[in-house]
Amino acid sequence: MADASDDHSTAKLWALVGGIASVLSILTWLGVSNAGELKDLVSDSPPSSSSPAPYTPSPTDPIPDDSDAGEGSADEPDPEPSTPTPDPTEEAFEAISAGDCMAVHDTGRGGTTSVDWSAGAPPAPVSCAGEQAQVQVTALNTACPTGYGxxxxxxxxxxxxxxxxxxxxxxxxxxxxxxGRQSGDSISLALMTAVACRREPVPVPYNEIMHITGVYRAPAGANANNCRRAAGDQTRYWAALVDDGATLLCTTIYQGS
Known part of the structure; x- marks a missing residue:
């Protein structure tokens, strides 16, 4: 019985030696030569698969292209084009047609070199047959004809x-x-102007208010002598041929109060 016990102890001893030899072989394969290195190896062991380490890109990793970030998403609608602010004055001009008449005139405040219209924008058209009509539109957006009136x-x-x-x-x-602008015996008529028929200061350089005594179809060779309204009429008239010479406009210096 003692021999069997000794044999069993000897077998256990050899099994332990074999296990130690296996461990030493594994450590030698891992390059661990002492206990301190074994401790370091254990402490540097990677985490388990249940807690993966965060990924840190290397300098050689490709940089993501931001242009691909929106692929697969719906395109955003284009912004609505901005609407320009309306221009009421332009709209008033564009509302006028050739043939329209308007109650607008030159005030004379622009002198003899420019026109100062009595309105900031074209007013609504009026009847060309009525006495409110002061100008008539003959054409739009073109080279305008010149001449008296x-x-x-x-x-x-x-x-x-x-x-x-x-x-x-x-x-x-x-x-x-x-x-009108009087210089000596001559009076120049401001044919685009209109003024109230009453004695009051007039804008420089004008110095007269001229009363229209008649608007006639002009005969051949028409002049101020054709403005006389009765036989023996001694009134002094100043006349102008307007409408390309078709109309005789007769005036005299206003004498009213």
């Missing part, structure tokens, strides 16, 4: 940059008044 009115919009141009001819009515 003709002018133009243009406007350039700061909003759109477009220019609208109205070609105008003056409409005259008997017993209305216009401005």
């Amino acid at each position: 003709k002018s133009y009115w243009s406007y350039r919009s700061a909003t759109t940059g477009d220019t609208t141009k109205l070609c105008l001819t003056r409409v005259y009515h008997a017993n209305y008044c216009i401005l």
Whole structure:
């Protein structure tokens, strides 16, 4: 019985030696030569698969392209085009048509070199047969004809940059008044103007209020002598041929109060 016990102890001893030899072989294969290295190896062991280490990109990793970030997503709608702010003055000009008449005139405050219209924008058209009509539109956005009793009115919009141009001819009515500039015995008529028929200061350089005594179809060779309203009429008249010479406009210095 003692021999069997000794044999069993010897077998256990050899099994332990074999296990130690196996461990030493594994450590030798891992390059561990002492207990301190074994401790370091254990402490540097990677975490278990249940807690993966965070990924740190290397300098050689490709940089993601931001242009691909939106692939597969719905395109955003284009922004709505901005609507320019309306220009009421431009709209008023564009509302006027050739043939329209308007109650607008030159005030005379621009002198003899420019026209100062009595409104900031074209007013609504009026009947060309009525006495309110002071100008008639003959054409739009073109080179306007020149001559006695003709002018133009243009406007350039700061909003759109477009220019609208109205070609105008003056409409005259008997017993209305216009401005005049007297120098000696001569009087120049401001044919696009209109003024109240009453004695009051007039804008420089004008110095007279001229009363329209008649608007006639001009005969051949018409002049101020054709303005006499009765035989023996001694009134001093100043006349102008307007409407390309078709109309005789007769005036005299206003004598009213």
